[in-house]
Amino acid sequence: AQSVTQLDSHVSVSEGTPVLLRCNYSSSYSPSLFWYVQHPNKGLQLLLKYTSAATLVKGINGFEAEFKKSETSFHLTKPSAHMSDAAEYFCVPTTSGTYKYIFGTGTRLKVLA
Amino acid sequence: NAGVTQTPKFQVLKTGQSMTLQCAQDMNHEYMSWYRQDPGMGLRLIHYSVGAGITDQGEVPNGYNVSRSTTEDFPLRLLSAAPSQTSVYFCASSRYRSAANEKLFFGSGTQLSVL
Numbered sequence: 001a002q003s004v005t006q007l008d009s010h011v012s013v014s015e016g017t018p019v020l021l022r023c024n025y026s027s028s029y030s031p032s033l034f035w036y037v038q039h040p041n042k043g044l045q046l047l048l049k050y051t052s053a054a055t056l057v058k059g060i061n062g063f064e065a066e067f068k069k070s071e072t073s074f075h076l077t078k079p080s081a082h083m084s085d086a087a088e089y090f091c092v093p094t095t096s097g098t099y100k101y102i103f104g105t106g107t108r109l110k111v112l113a
Numbered sequence: 114n115a116g117v118t119q120t121p122k123f124q125v126l127k128t129g130q131s132m133t134l135q136c137a138q139d140m141n142h143e144y145m146s147w148y149r150q151d152p153g154m155g156l157r158l159i160h161y162s163v164g165a166g167i168t169d170q171g172e173v174p175n176g177y178n179v180s181r182s183t184t185e186d187f188p189l190r191l192l193s194a195a196p197s198q199t200s201v202y203f204c205a206s207s208r209y210r211s212a213a214n215e216k217l218f219f220g221s222g223t224q225l226s227v228l
Contacts (some may be wrong), residue, residue, distance in 0.1 A: 044219045100173070
């Protein structure tokens with residue numbers, strides 16, 4: 001069965017500095033991996049997804065994530081944080097044939113002026 | 114296209130009352146699901162459906178019923194509301210029945226308070 005760990009429940013960065021949100025997954029099979037973003041009082045929106053093509057995946061708003069099978073990780077990064085990046089971010093692994101998206105507990109990103 | 118539409122946006126219930134949260138999608142998606150979101154717990158899957166007439170339980174199904182009589186609609190029923198069901202509820206859909214490789218489209222949520 002899939003499981004996912006988002007290692008930090010809260011991350012604070014200053015505007016203009018790099019962002020790193022960490023995600024580790026466990027799976028017996030090659031996964032697909034998603035990052036979703038939820039801005040305050042909004043629904044969720046897909047940020048990016050990995051589906052066994054290139055290991056470095058680029059998403060919207062300058063975010064990217066690297067799939068590292070040896071580390072079972074799919075960390076989300078952005079070179080320079082913007083105030084509008086303040087949101088909650090969820091990592092979601094799936095496997096072929098699964099009918100259940102199991103979300104991580106989320107990381108709340110705070111961007112300081 | 115409207116996408117995924119949830120109603121109502123807000124609801125207050127008394128303990129023991131019943132109600133139905135509505136979810137409709139106009140994208141002809143096979144897969145639909147319900148999540149609840151609680152602080153510090155992320156989104157937890159309540160029930161899901163891979164097509165009309167087919168539903169199954171997620172992580173936290175107790176206290177909730179679902180049915181899928183049409184492709185478009187996937188209502189969530191609370192038969193006897195409890196304070197522990199106070200939460201924000203999201204409906205989500207996806208093109209194909211398998212979750213792999215397909216993104217979820219989310220509704221805007223229903224904020225439910227049970228007193």
